[in-house]
Amino acid sequence: MNYEKVIGLEIHMRVKSQTKLFCSCKNAIELESEANVNVCPVCMWFPGMLPAVNMEVIRLGVLAGLMMNCEINKVSRFDRKSYFYPDLPNSFQTTQLYEPIVGAGYVETMVEGKMQRFDIHHMHLENDAGKLSHAGGKTMCDYNRSWSPLMEIVTMPVFHSREEVMEFLKELQKIMRAAWVSDADMEKGQMRCDVNMSIRPEWSSELMSRTEHKNVNSFSAIGRCIDAEFKRQKKIVESWWEVEQETRGWDDASGTSSSQRSKEDAMDYRYVPEPDILPIVLSDEILESAKSQVVELPIVKRQRYLDEYKLWEDDARILTADYDLSVYFDELVTLTNDPKKSCSIMTSVLLALMNESENKKEISQLSFDISQLAKVIELINKDELSSTNSKIVIEELFEQWWNADDIVDAKNLRQKNDMWALESVVDGVLSANPEQVEDYKWWNERVFGFLVGQCMKASKGQWNPKIFNELLKKKMDA
């Protein structure tokens, strides 16, 4: 019998606000090198301290919701989820169980060339805990991240393959980066994913009992976890046992998972409404401010590059893989009005240089002005610079700030299009090679290339071969 995977995801993302969720401590997006420097009595939850909601986080949460086509709840509330762990000084997490800020919606993306829609159940805000590290038989607590804001995005069980999960997660990452809501870097722990999965016979539409794998922390680990869990559940079902509903821990090194605890329900966490924080009522101001920051979705941008600019599918995918890159491309097109050439200069020259570079791997690290790159394209289009030589100019721009025109002149790369000078070269070549000219007139096309070569040689390769071609033809056909 064939079985189908049914997968739902819970994704935690670090929100890129300036300060923490309930106090004015710095929200360190990346871990500080020194422990416990971003803490105060509020985020250490000292007795008598009261939290105050950071409205910037609320606005970013609304923005994230809008970018996922979600309903925005004008009123949301925080709840206390009680559990003890040394990285949580007050023994409860402040989260939104019953009335989250963002309701149902969807994210669209391409999976194997087909546009697919994946439903979001809701998104809520909550606080992060501290970080424990173990060394020399001791455990140390670092509360720098304590009370940093997290979004938890919960999907419907709508995924049926690892490809769908991968494409969705990559799209989500792109969306949050585009809107400046989160850097969503999995390697830095800014995006973490729990994988909920069950299987069922292909003909069935019933939801079977599922397992949850916590914090599977890289794209490749998620893929391996899905494959291994499918095999494990299939084996259980095929031997007439039932899959137990439980939380399992994924060990990526061994490629296996093990049972951690049977699934707890809301009762076990003793959820209670948070008494110290009033319900969040969204003002029109916050809603409007979030709406004004909605940007074009990466997938829409990709489609626009295909439809409007007629780019190749691969190029459109590459240019929209990174939001900054696509913004740069858009800007270059505005300057040049030439999407195709802008695309080829970026994908075949600029990205290659960035890949090889040690310290200029990001668009934001480029030191030359974009107008100079536009200038290179303009020179190519005016036949003043050959495509081959344009590479040299861009390499120079990349290395040091300079003016494209100056580089072209300093390196003697400008193609001469002075017709009178070109004609005299052609005349010289024709009179120096009477035999070849005769051969050409007797329909020997091969000598033509030789004659163009002679012209290029005479002009030291600086002049435009296209014009030599035209002139030679015109003169010999006459």
Ligand SMILES: [Zn+2]
């Ligand atoms: Zn604080």
